[in-house]
Amino acid sequence: MERLSVVDEIFLRTHRGLGTPIALQGVWRTADRVDPALLDQLHAALRTGRLGRRVLRARVPGARRAWRPTVRAYPVDYPATPIPGAALLDWADAQGAGLDPEFGPGWRLAAVPVVDGGTLVSLTCSHALADGRGLVHAVDAALARVAAAREDPTAAGMRSGADGTDAVENISAAELSGSMDHLSGAADGPSIPATFGGDSDWIDARRQWWTVLRGTARALRRGIPRRAVTTETEGRELSDRPPRTAILQFPAEEWDRLAAEQGGTANSLFVWLIANLLWDSGFPRERIEASLPVDTRSEPRTDNDLAVTSIGVTRADDPATIREKARVAYEYRMTSPGGMPEEILQVIPDRWAHALARGAGERDILCSNIGSLPDTLLTLGSHRCTGVAARAIHPGLRQLPRTRLSGYLCRIGANYTLALVGLDPVFESSAALVELVGRRAGKLPIPIESWQPRSLT
Incomplete structure (x- = not known):
């Protein structure tokens, strides 16, 4: 039985209003109109892939929640009416609504035609289901299955129905609706009993409690731990305005050259840029704390497999000094609260766990380098992509986190794509x-293009 990790459960709690809600999103811009049949095939592959699962509550106190296979999903949303280029990100920002990895579908595939003749395609999932790199692995695997199905339907790993269609597509419309009334029927995998034998709830609970009690006793011998205050905006309510967003792309070769000329890397130049954008917005302090997620997976996995570290950036820093600070910080990643065993967050009530870990990983800015994306994502079937982006969005955000500006960098083909999310009210609009x-x-000698309809340089 596959169980949720500590990180999985942190993101699961955000869906109950305990923390900053986060959904991951991959976005494609294609040069032409995408074939609806292709989206249906991709949807079927995703439903039976790693995203096709939901959270199952444990029946024994202390046991971790488990993942349960399910093919239930929202149907593909692909309206016929095109939207103008200026509305691209407004449409994409809305695709995180209604995701629930426990009681409802945790992901959504949607597309919309654009007035200029292209299509914007969005795959959004709860952060409990996957991290940024994990979402990349999930969609890459699904696209591979779609490609195999088009070449040889019997070799794609999908069951074929009597009429030649995928059997998974024969599920009723009611099961596809995502209604709360249809979340416990046959579309889920087999039920998981809380019995002895194998990886049962009883055995998992015993293991968890033993780890927590032993680790807590060891921590208390060093004194009563104190929770560090990491969110300086706790209790400040957000206005009605949603976060402001932008997506930019620029030549990878020129970005790498610029970074090397300054003694840095593509990543340290990225961190430098996000910090300076925050100062340009009017941030008053001379030091900015930057949160840096680190991919810790040793093999392609969809699950959350990340750690977080942080550095302090000053106005005197350049990409070279940031590179050195980050190199040192990667050796000292953020740990569990107060030196307690991290498993304690899985055996105590959710509200206690949230209070203990509140603000973990949040700093003034977030700089998430997702890395290089596979070239297979440059096309959707026969449709060429003019841009690919990966980012996080915050559906239903009601309270300001400490993070004021987030940046998500990825490389695909000859370009880098940078997605920005402005969480502070100082960012009055996405246009601003x-x-x-x-x-x-x-001030940078490289061409930068905005997905909003204008050129920056």
């Missing part, structure tokens, strides 16, 4: 965020 980038981009 793009303008801010434009002023900073004017």
